[in-house]
Amino acid sequence: MNRKSKIYRIILSGGGTGGHIYPAIAIANELKLRYPDSKFLFVGAKDRMEMEKVPQAGYDIKGLWVSGIQRRFTLKNLMFPFKLISGLWKARKIIKSFRPDVAIGTGGFASGPLLHVAVSNKIPALIQEQNSYPGITNKILSKKAQKICVAYEGLERFFPKEKIKITGNPVRQGLLNIEGKTVEAKNHFNLKHGKYTLLILGGSLGSRRINELIEQELDFLDTQNVEIIWQCGKLYYQQYKLYGNAKDVQVYEFLNEMDMAYAAADIIISRAGASSVSELCIVGKPVIFIPSPNVAEDHQTKNAMAIVNQKAALMIKESDLEVDFENKFSQLIASQDKQKELGANIKKLALVNATKDIVDEVEILLKK
């Protein structure tokens, strides 16, 4: 039997936010290219965005009734043990009926019970950690998983050293090749060609603080020769959609065609979630990061600083926005040299083979 005709059964779990979902989809797409007849099943959390995004990418998904445990005391935590038991029970049923050859976890609530059951049933497991500081789920799972693919140095503080492989974060294929698509993308968004396109990204769920900033700065931005594509997030769309009627502002709850958005952009303002950062390196445009301060161990600031330290992006802390935003933005837009320098420097940091390298590791597990 030749390699390509082999049929594997592959289960993937990752979700809660886009930052965990898209890596899983990128890995599945690469596996499908190598083994087109294989069977894929995703497992997510019932009420989270993976239940919509995974079927849109062409894969089946089953939902578990699970949620995360909050780091502080909340009433929600009282439900946690019940959800965990329910999640484990359903994960067991899914694993028994699907009988996967390998389990892949990309973090998020559902991957905890799913991978736990998989490894207890001696199914080889690989986890992919996107951040420089891992979430609780992956820390627990790392003890039993065979391989841990990471994007940052120094993760042996959290994971068994011999299992770690630095691969970078998987990025969807369509985002790898946006050069040459600028004209198509500007037409796609109906943009005029004489202005700068400013893309605002709040991460997969949108960012309250970035939305407040843009709302407050619309008059200023109107003086800066920009047209704005503003991804505000599903939660905030009703509140901000009216600004989409203004001249040169388009408001979206979510951008399904990120390749077009990145290709159209001349300058990008973004949160610093791990996949966003990896994608922005590949895209190679001038970026101002506004990291979320509300994530574990302030990891978005660390993600952004890894780029800023290479003179490859600018960063403004939320607490400095009032004082610094207008200054930093107008200096950047006034200097084509600075824009070019940032774009060229960030591109040097791109890890374009991440998905392939991760899938090579999955293949090793499949062949054991």
Ligand SMILES: CC(=O)N[C@H]1[C@@H](OP(=O)(O)OP(=O)(O)OC[C@H]2O[C@@H](n3ccc(=O)[nH]c3=O)[C@H](O)[C@@H]2O)O[C@H](CO)[C@@H](O)[C@@H]1O
């Ligand atoms: C608030 C929060 O908990 N954020 C975390 C979450 O971020 P978040 O879910 O925002 O994740 P990332 O920034 O890593 O990735 C966002 C993904 O969504 C895609 N996208 C985004 C907006 C859009 O309109 N369309 C679209 O397709 C991006 O292209 C990217 O692939 O997971 C990341 C990865 O573990 C963490 O680093 C972040 O700290």
